[in-house]
Amino acid sequence: MxxxxxxxxxxxxxxxxxxxxxxxxxxxxxxxxxxxxxxxxxxxxxxxxxxxxxxxxxxxxxxxxxxxxxxxxxxxxxxxxxxxxxxxxxxxxxxxxxxxxxxxxxxxxxxxxxxxxxxxxxxxxxxxxxxxxxxxxxxxxxxxxxxxxxxxxARGRYIHAIKASLPHDVRLDGLRIVLDCANGAAYQVAPSALWELGAEVIAIGVEPNGKNINLGVGSTHLDAIKDKVREVRADIGIALDGDADRLIVVDEKGHTVDGDQIMALIGSRLAAQGQLRGGGVVATVMSNLGLERFLNARGLELVRAAVGDRHVLEKMRAGGYNVGGEQSGHMILTDHGTTGDGTVAALQVLAALVSSGKPASEVLHLFDPVPQLLRNVRFTGGKPLENETVREVIAEAESELAGKGRLVIRPSGTEPVIRVMAEGDDAEQVAEVVERICAAVRKAV
Structure with missing residues (x-):
């Protein structure tokens, strides 16, 4: 059906x-x-x-x-x-x-x-x-x-659950945190939870008016939080999205820490503590090859699922994993919940920051991502990925990247676009491959 x-x-x-x-x-x-x-x-x-x-x-x-x-x-x-x-x-x-x-x-x-x-x-x-x-x-x-x-x-119940996810011996006293709630669902609970745990919280995106959710703020619009982190000399920035199941972090220098780096941090930290289940982390086909190499070097596996946190969770439950997520910032930690939770994931990042005693820029960038390029091609009808010429171009690109990178091409599940992603050690080759495929798709539609 x-x-x-x-x-x-x-x-x-x-x-x-x-x-x-x-x-x-x-x-x-x-x-x-x-x-x-x-x-x-x-x-x-x-x-x-x-x-x-x-x-x-x-x-x-x-x-x-x-x-x-x-x-x-x-x-x-x-x-x-x-x-x-x-x-x-x-x-x-x-x-x-x-x-x-x-x-x-x-x-x-x-x-x-x-x-x-x-x-x-x-x-x-x-x-x-x-x-x-x-x-x-x-x-x-x-x-x-x-x-x-x-x-x-309801808010009090959830705040209690958030705080309970932080190790009992960890406090956030002395941390200056910029928290961007995207004028969304967490605008009350997230600042309260972090403040009650001892942090100095500079909150932005906490004045919703019904029309400004995700408008220039939140995990998909990082300029505001980067500027604020540098302005107030914060230790770290935490950016949530409109419904707060997604997290992107900004270090004290204003540099972005995406979901792949966050999974690397939480997964390797739990592994060192003997608390990582399943022997690895579940991510999607869009996660960077650098994450896979980072985990493999530590004897850990990266299991890839289809795009969507629901698909990630299905593989986590099937394989007994307790850490999973997406490069876009969905973080699923089944020790603490049944779906993605940006605030709970942020607390695990903050716990690592506190225990290390080092700046966020040293703690949160654990691997160098390989060059990765994503382009979207909008179409108005038909099935361009079934076009014979498009298939031939894709097959050629896969052959060229074999052993040196990856190619992921898929239709969006929420809008009429084809997403073309390539990654590999050679940035020029990656860019050329993506443009060639996009051109073929555009011609087909």
Whole structure:
């Protein structure tokens, strides 16, 4: 069955266009509510959101959908995605919902669903719910309609969990940290947690107005945090994205530390402590070859998954790994949660910084990335990767890079673009290969 609604990370789109409407949100609530009503207990869903203007509309629509099929609703308000996953499990809810489009601009929004175990849904669950979206679902009897209530202690519960993830003998006293919350879901909880752990926190991106989420701030727009780190002479900068499941770090010199370097740090540190499970780290096909070489030199494995934190987590669970993530900053540490958590991952980085007593620039850059180039080619229709000429050009490029680099070409799961990535020891060869493939794709479309 083809997918009309669910993509690589739930349902996502432009607000009030296509699938991302109040009508769709209500139908998703009805379908998910019906699907997860198992057993004889009173059924419950927890719903969180980020700070987008459209969150009010979608939250109310989903509340109507869930209550109409007899499920009670617990509203969390603005909360990070990992907080929703945690509270779904802790509150023994049957399903959890995060209303967010992550790092996208405010005009977009999305719906992520979690099962009662706090993990994102499997493909089978998503396909089953998607099929139900096309059906007329039975509604609850008048006396069985669900109730909705808002809880006030959600932030406190999550802050406690964040702090508990830091080793008990580590404090952040004396650290000056610039924290960029992207005007998103973590704008209250992340600064509070770091401050309570002793840090001096200079917070930016903490004034959401419904339209400024990810606007010039956050993990995908680093100029603001780099400038602030240098301005206040901070020890480190921590940049989250709109729903706070992603982390990018900036060292005291204003240099970027991406997800690959963060995985290298956390993975090697846990290995040295005898706490790394699975014998390695799970990343995606987009992670730099330098990370793979760094881990291999220490007897550790890099397992590659398809792009998307859900695919990373699937491989982690299948192989018993406890560290995984993406170059873009999704960090999944299953010792502390069931999905990516930028703030928890940041605390592991800060713990390494504290224990080393060295500047961030010396602690966080553990390997030299090989030259890597990513280009996007937008298309309006068809399947350019099935074009015979494109296939021939790709095959030639793979042969040229064999043993010296890698080539990854894939369609985006969220927009009509082909992503062309190459990496290798020869930067000129990498650039030439990428341009040749992009030209072939452009010609094909």
């Amino acid at each position: 083809g997918r009309k609604y669910f993509g690589t990370d739930g349902i996502r789109g432009r607000t009030n266009a296509g699938v991302m409407t109040a009508a769709t949100a209500m139908k998703v609530g009805q379908a998910a509510g019906t699907y997860f009503q198992r057993g004889e207990h009173r059924h419950r869903v927890v719903i969180g959101k980020d700070t987008r203007l459209s969150g009010y509309m979608l939250e109310n629509a989903m509340t109507a959908g869930f209550t109409s099929v007899g499920m009670d609703v617990v509203l969390l308000g603005p909360m990070p995605t990992p907080a929703v996953a945690m509270l779904t499990r802790e509150m023994r809810a049957d399903v959890g919902v995060m209303i967010s489009a992550s790092h996208n601009p405010f005009e977009d929004n999305g719906i992520k669903l979690f099962g009662p175990d706090g993990f994102k849904l499997s493909d089978e669950d998503e396909l089953a719910i998607e099929a139900m979206l096309e059906e007329d679902l039975p509604l609850a009897a008048a006396d069985a309609v669900g109730r909705a209530r808002r809880i006030e202690d």
